[in-house]
Amino acid sequence: MWADPTVTDGASNNLILEAVRLASRLTSADGQVREASCFALHSDVLTCIAASGPAETQPRGPYRTSEQAAFDRAITTGEVVDDDAHVVVPVAGEAGVGGIIVIEGTGGLDEGQRTALAAIARIVSLGMRQAATVTELQLEAERSRRLERLKSEFLNIAAHELRSPLGIIRGYASMLGDGTLPGADNGLALSRISEKTDEMARLISDMLETARLETLGLELELEPVDLLEIVDNAVLAMRPLMGPSHHFALASTRDDIAAVADKRRLTTMLTNLIDNAIKYSPAGGEIEISCEHDDREATILVRDHGIGINSEQAHLLFTRFGRLVTPETSHIRGTGLGLYLAREIARLHGGDISVRSNPDSGSTFVVTLPLA
Amino acid sequence: MYRLRLVADGYSVVIGHDGREGLRLATDEAPDFIYLDLRLPGLDGFEVLERLRGDAATRHIPVIILSNYGEPELRERGLRLGALEFLVKADTNPAQLSESVERSIGPRALPSV
Numbered sequence: 098m099w100a101d102p103t104v105t106d107g108a109s110n111n112l113i114l115e116a117v118r119l120a121s122r123l124t125s126a127d128g129q130v131r132e133a134s135c136f137a138l139h140s141d142v143l144t145c146i147a148a149s150g151p152a153e154t155q156p157r158g159p160y161r162t163s164e165q166a167a168f169d170r171a172i173t174t175g176e177v178v179d180d181d182a183h184v185v186v187p188v189a190g191e192a193g194v195g196g197i198i199v200i201e202g203t204g205g206l207d208e209g210q211r212t213a214l215a216a217i218a219r220i221v222s223l224g225m226r227q228a229a230t231v232t233e234l235q236l237e238a239e240r241s242r243r244l245e246r247l248k249s250e251f252l253n254i255a256a257h258e259l260r261s262p263l264g265i266i267r268g269y270a271s272m273l274g275d276g277t278l279p280g281a282d283n284g285l286a287l288s289r290i291s292e293k294t295d296e297m298a299r300l301i302s303d304m305l306e307t308a309r310l311e312t313l314g315l316e317l318e319l320e321p322v323d324l325l326e327i328v329d330n331a332v333l334a335m336r337p338l339m340g341p342s343h344h345f346a347l348a349s350t351r352d353d354i355a356a357v358a359d360k361r362r363l364t365t366m367l368t369n370l371i372d373n374a375i376k377y378s379p380a381g382g383e384i385e386i387s388c389e390h391d392d393r394e395a396t397i398l399v400r401d402h403g404i405g406i407n408s409e410q411a412h413l414l415f416t417r418f419g420r421l422v423t424p425e426t427s428h429i430r431g432t433g434l435g436l437y438l439a440r441e442i443a444r445l446h447g448g449d450i451s452v453r454s455n456p457d458s459g460s461t462f463v464v465t466l467p468l469a
Numbered sequence: 470m471y472r473l474r475l476v477a478d479g480y481s482v483v484i485g486h487d488g489r490e491g492l493r494l495a496t497d498e499a500p501d502f503i504y505l506d507l508r509l510p511g512l513d514g515f516e517v518l519e520r521l522r523g524d525a526a527t528r529h530i531p532v533i534i535l536s537n538y539g540e541p542e543l544r545e546r547g548l549r550l551g552a553l554e555f556l557v558k559a560d561t562n563p564a565q566l567s568e569s570v571e572r573s574i575g576p577r578a579l580p581s582v
Contacts, residue, residue, distance in 0.1 A: 269470055272562075279473070
């Protein structure tokens with residue numbers, strides 16, 4: 098006996114398997130137990146979900162319906178087909194035929210066996226529909242769990258990550274307001290306020306984009322763009338966040354890199370990568386950004402000389418809320434959304450982001466984007 | 470930011486950028502007062518507080534926790550470990566910070582961690 102391990106509902110699986118076993122015992126005239134299989138039909142493809150028979154039963158297929166004339170006929174007519182090699186019984190689905198039971202071997206079935214088969218097909222139909230319902234419920238439960246987690250992580254971000262720049266803004270504003278700040282420091286206070294306001298705006302935008310991605314999905318607003326211009330703008334926007342010992346090194350071809358892309362989203366992707374490079378190189382150093390392209394794709398590299406990470410853990414960086422927190426990095430604030438969103442944005446454009454990194458030698462994030 | 474205000478109010482301030490530096494400054498500078506953040510590289514603020522309290526040389530120095538966190542459990546833990554007050558950064562403007570130190574020691578020198 099064989100049952101499809103991808104049918105996740107055990108009760109439905111057993112029901113289908115028992116029904117198929119019963120079908121295999123509708124013996125031929127010479128008293129042999131036959132091979133019986135059950136196939137589920139999804140967009141013209143038949144996938145075996147249960148099999149039973151005298152031999153060590155292995156699943157057959159998958160088949161395209163057009164490959165097997167008898168299967169195709171049973172599905173299109175909704176009638177039992179007996180072609181001497183198989184008896185094929187259609188199984189009712191949500192709308193129309195949802196699968197078939199195939200009994201192999203020559204020597205047709207008598208009237209009583211046919212009636213029994215029709216009953217077996219009804220049981221299988223019930224099992225398949227139940228399995229589909231359970232799967233749907235499982236997906237729904239999984240989705241709710243994700244949203245629940247999203248909600249609690251957002252509360253956590255609001256409690257910590259949003260409060261931190263807010264505290265600084267309030268503090269400087271209060272000193273400007275009550276005149277307690279020495280005059281020479283007014284410029285500093287204003288630039289810190291503006292920096293922290295930008296940080297809050299980026300945080301809120303990352304939260305909203307993540308929420309949208311989870312619920313409705315992001316729809317790109319595509320237009321002809323010059324990738325170099327987007328890179329330049331992202332660098333310009335992030336320059337105020339650099340420490341005194343950071344500096345940008347930009348290397349790129351001088352020609353425009355024409356692409357069709359979502360300018361705002363690509364800017365978010367790049368500012369998130371640059372923000373990450375600045376945050377995780379607390380001792381400063383060069384942040385190198387380079388763009389290359391050929392006819393098919395553009396490659397943007399963002400490289401820092403910071404603390405780096407273990408290459409085995411690198412993939413965790415791109416998971417939602419995935420932050421690698423060690424005693425050395427625990428004080429660095431972050432939401433775990435920046436790199437996740439950056440990669441989702443690259444992927445929505447048909448590209449991707451990967452990372453090469455070693456502890457102490459910094460990280461290089463590689464963005465590839467297809468060019469139209 | 471807090472330093473600017475404290476200096477303007479006549480205090481002298483030294484800053485430790487991580488837990489270990491803070492502990493070293495607490496011993497070397499023998500400050501009158503310590504502001505302690507919780508999220509620090511290496512040693513976190515609670516560990517720093519425990520060590521300050523465990524060392525005869527620093528045991529008597531008043532400590533106020535100044536953090537981005539405001540959860541009641543953290544507040545309770547900080548106070549249990551001997552912090553004088555627990556201030557949340559977002560709710561504390563620099564003037565209030567200066568007042569908090571005046572409440573305990575009056576205008577003099579203080580390092581913060």
